[in-house]
Amino acid sequence: MTTQTESNCVNCPVHNAAHLKKLGVNMSDYDYLVALAGNPNTGKSTVFNSLTGLKQHTGNWPGKTVTRAEGGFEYDNSKFKIIDLPGTYSLLSTSKDEEVARNFILFGQPDVTVIVVDATRLERNLNLTLQVLEITDNAVLCLNLMDEAERNNVEVDARTLSKMLGIPVVPTSARTKEGIDNLLRSIKEVATGEYVCKPRKVKKMNRKYQRAVDTLVEDLNKNFTNLKNPRWIAMRLLEGDQSIINALEDGSLTAETEKTISENNKFVENR
Amino acid sequence: MNSPVILLLLGVLILALPVFLFHPKKGLIALLKRYNRDAEKEKIENALKHIYDCEYREHYCSLESIAGNLGVTSDKSSSIFDDLEKRNLALTGNEGIKLTAEGRDYALRLVRIHRLWERYLADETGVDPDQWHIDAEEKEHDLVDSANEIAEKIGNPVVDPHGDPIPDKDGQIFKLEGKSPLDLERGEIAKIVHIEDEPDSIYAQLMAQGLYKGMQIQIVEKNDGKIVFSADGKEVVLASSFANNLTVAPITAKEEIKESFQTLDLLEENQEAEVVGFSGRIRGQQKRRLMDLGIIPGTKIKALLKSPFNDPVAYLIRGTTIALRKDQSEGIFIKYA
């Protein structure tokens, strides 16, 4: 098992082995960890199946994958482990599903987070996308259901979208496996650091709230040297999120340290 | 004994037994529980809260006011006070009865759990507003030790649903700023920042008028004895003594007033409108869920389909068809595009 001690190793996996173990993910046979996030009903499980070759049942229903599904694939001589997170509209509320997805991205620190969106309803799906980009830098947008978009005269400019979001955008039609190869390549590129993401952060917040966030970010940076996403943490603190407070206290947010996570910090799904 | 008639009667009796035992208010178990509860401890705690309240509002606190607040005789109230004094929780001085540092600590812990529990009920359950306070009055004596747990679960709130600050776990508390609506001028616009929940009778009246924290009001008329203001498009008349239980803060011009807006449930099929905001009835979990679905100020919304019973109604919201129940759509303000 690889345990990272330096953060400036560009080609190394960035996932946090110690925390992953706590989350119940065994990384001993894999090089990279991929998380799959997305709104309900975007064909997320179909993408999961195309990547892994598994046949998981996917109903035309919001919120189908409640338990976490895991799979693996090999691409370009690297082994990837992929975790299918519950489909959610957001990561900011308090439902069980959202907590599972949010904590996994935050504490598990996957090497790549693939965000599956419905190309026909991009605007609504960008809500979750932007939230994920607040937590993690390493993401790929999978613009799924392109066939349906085409049929319905919806055209999405993937290049501009990629520029605006600062992450790779891959159009796919997972049902017919179109674009899956490109998706694999992008995942690999982001995982290895070949593609350096510069994700877009939300700017248009009301001035007084923005100032509050900035103050806290400043304080966080002063006190912690290794925080990956101080903005997100500041925002969570402004909502009084106890799991974040606990994580700050026991150091599980400061990436590479191998501090034990206190037992009361139950971010592992307990279904 | 084996006659079916007798057995039938016996059966009915057995069926009635659990009701007799478990009825939440009048059941035997509830009665026993109430009887068994440490009545003395509760009296002391309530007295502490009363003294704290006096200090917070800068009222004069005496044995009489304690007696009045707890509904006990003055003999009883002085014996309660003796007890407090003996335990070094309160003392008398020139300015009436005061709390000691320890007493304040105790009182703040009670206040904390009371307000946290109200917030929990308001945000996470469907319990009616006029029940929040009543339920919290009962729970505060039992739950003191689990305050932190509850706080953590609901995101360590700093304000209760009436607008009162919630002390943190170290007993620090913020001070509420604002004034009585009676101090406003005619035509002035303000936002309700606090609704006093005691006494119950007045609070119930205020709730019945549909007032909620965060509601924007504009003074229409003010004369001795009563005050008239408009709120959410309705005219509300309150006696001065009632209005005094409200605390308001004048608002900056930037915030839009929601008085002239309609609610989403009035939207006809295929009509389109824009979301302006939420009524105070939509809160907590419920509100977060709706916002996640894309219902935020500025969202275009179109009524698509009514279900056979007219409730719920499906709306087109940012490219997705989402069904909302009437009690949800009634709490969403819209303006026609």
Next chain:
Amino acid sequence: MNNVKEIVNKANVLRWELGENFHDSLIEAIYKEAETISKETVKFKGENYSFSLDRTIDKYVTSRLYGFPIMLILLALVFWITIIGANYPSQFLSTLLLDKLHPVLKDFALGVGAPFWLVGLLIDGGYLATVWVIAVMLPPMAIFFPLYTLLEDFGYLPRVAFNMDRLFKKVGAHGKQALTMSMGFGCNAAGVVAARVIDSPRERLIAIITNNFSLCNGRWPTQILIASIFVGALVPAQLAGIVSALAVVSVALLGVFLSLAVSWGLSRTVLQGEVSSFSLELPPYRPPRILQTIYTSLIDRTLIVLWRAVIFAFPAGLVIWSVANITIGGEPLASYIINFFDPVGILIGLNGIILLGFVIAIPANEIVIPTILMLTVLFTGSAAGHENGVLFELDSLKDTEQLLRLGGWTLLTAVNVMLFSLIHNPCSTTIYTIYKETGSLKWTLLSTFLPVGMGLMLTFFVAQIWRIFSG
């Protein structure tokens, strides 16, 4: 760590100053950002065909006039295909596994010199109960689940929830409970799992706890058998079929009614304080992929449920054989238990044999009737054609009736068996599933004992009133 505390305190000061709208403001900002991005990257060039097609379909399936008829027709169709379609494979499996393979296995085992008790325990007990459950359970499930899944994949089911929501709202439940209930008609364990689609915790719990009132696949045969023997006999022969079918349907409807009533009660008592929020998305219709659906629903639902049932049925078979064949002082173990149960059984219009049957058959409702028949033979000493202490079913209704009447059955017994079969504890598979889904012992126990209590009560009252009127 002290600086964490300082930062948290600072955050709290900011929260107090900012008021409560931080969350709202954040979400608004994110959506504004999303709007900006999508404005620059998405072009709509003409009509959205699927959308207008969806609207057209919706117009019919949610209309006041056609909505419910369409729903009922589809549901009836699914059941009809299931019942008709399952008949032949069921019979085939039963002939193969019970009539053909069972004697072969038994002879073989005895032939290689296995002791009598071991052969009895494993083959007459475990094997027989297991294949019995498979023969009764597998075919309907293998037909019902794919059909249901097709409707689900197409996108029709959320519309059913939409149509029905008003009714369920009245009892404090979620419209999607209509779906978990109809899933429960196939299998309660699957219905409990299906409650995952309900995202509001309180309503999900209600759906889980009340699912047992949907008359499941394992209990339909019991209802049909008893109704045809005892209820059908009350009317002239040409009407018997219809009347007994009506009796079964009324029992199922009673289940629906109880399900709603219990939902109402729960939402107003024990579940009052639980979190509640409603949301229902009506997803776009998508053409179902038939082959894949059949494959995945077989894997996902049918086999998993079946596997669990088998795991529970085998030990049940061991128990059944043991109570019938282990003797103490010359009497089989069963007779002691039956004597013990008899007073209660008779009080509620049943008898000790029936109660023991229900207890032994907790792992699988399918084996209630065979167990009762076996015990009746054992007890009455009737030579109904089979060897003692082995599960069986009789080929003709007449024989079954004779045997049951010999066992003391009356019309009251029959009615109460039908009622109790509807209203008793969920099978062990379902109980286990409830525990897994809720993760709570409290709710599992409530879901188990509430229906038993209700069933005992109801049968008790029916029995007393019946006896008063029949003198």
